Amino acid sequence: MSSTTTKAAGKLLAAIACLMPLLPVLLWPGLGILASIALAAIGLAFFKASRKPALAMEWKGRAGSIVLGALVGAGMAWGIANLVRPLVEQWFGKGLNMSGLEQVAGNPLVFVITLAIALGSAIIEEVIFRGYVIGWGAQIFGKGFAPFLMLLSSAVFGWAHMDYGASGAVVTGFAGFVLGTLYLLCGRRLLPCIAAHMTFNLIGTTALYLS
Numbered sequence: 001m002s003s004t005t006t007k008a009a010g011k012l013l014a015a016i017a018c019l020m021p022l023l024p025v026l027l028w029p030g031l032g033i034l035a036s037i038a039l040a041a042i043g044l045a046f047f048k049a050s051r052k053p054a055l056a057m058e059w060k061g062r063a064g065s066i067v068l069g070a071l072v073g074a075g076m077a078w079g080i081a082n083l084v085r086p087l088v089e090q091w092f093g094k095g096l097n098m099s100g101l102e103q104v105a106g107n108p109l110v111f112v113i114t115l116a117i118a119l120g121s122a123i124i125e126e127v128i129f130r131g132y133v134i135g136w137g138a139q140i141f142g143k144g145f146a147p148f149l150m151l152l153s154s155a156v157f158g159w160a161h162m163d164y165g166a167s168g169a170v171v172t173g174f175a176g177f178v179l180g181t182l183y184l185l186c187g188r189r190l191l192p193c194i195a196a197h198m199t200f201n202l203i204g205t206t207a208l209y210l211s
Contacts, residue, residue: 025160059189069195097165122197
């Protein structure tokens with residue numbers, strides 16, 4: 001087998017591995033994320049070239065990355081709660097399906113557990129949907145392909161939250177678009193997105209508790 005053929009086969013395998021974590025959440029919104037995590041972990045373990053682009057963290061320093069992310073996350077929480085969510089719910093004629101989360105309200109123990117899950121999932125989802133798919137994908141397909149990968153990952157990110165209903169999927173897809181845009185604007189660095197996502201989830205979970 002020629003070196004050219006070998007390189008082409010290697011690139012094809014890398015492309016498949018890069019996009020594969022999107023498949024489980026497309027087929028099984030909600031629980032499919034567990035398979036997506038496993039596939040991304042396998043990809044990072046077996047494709048050494050995936051680690052640097054997928055796990056690149058800081059943008060202009062750790063503190064700057066965190067502060068920027070926190071500001072974006074807070075702005076996103078306010079904008080979605082006051083503008084995006086009402087418009088989407090009016091469009092679909094129904095609100096987000098929050099069944100199962102009502103018990104967070106006024107319950108400190110459930111709040112702490114839910115918050116821990118929300119913060120942990122923010123990190124995992126950013127690594128998969130932004131770092132792994134967009135970051136590594138930009139290396140495989142070329143930097144010019146990054147905006148398309150961002151739109152694709154944002155759409156799948158929304159679909160993955162279909163357990164919140166159609167309104168929830170659209171709202172989450174919008175959040176994914178904002179996070180993906182932040183990721184591209186920060187030179188494909190994860191830390192601002194992780195900080196933004198964690199801030200967004202912190203505000204949302206706290207709002208549920210206080211409600």
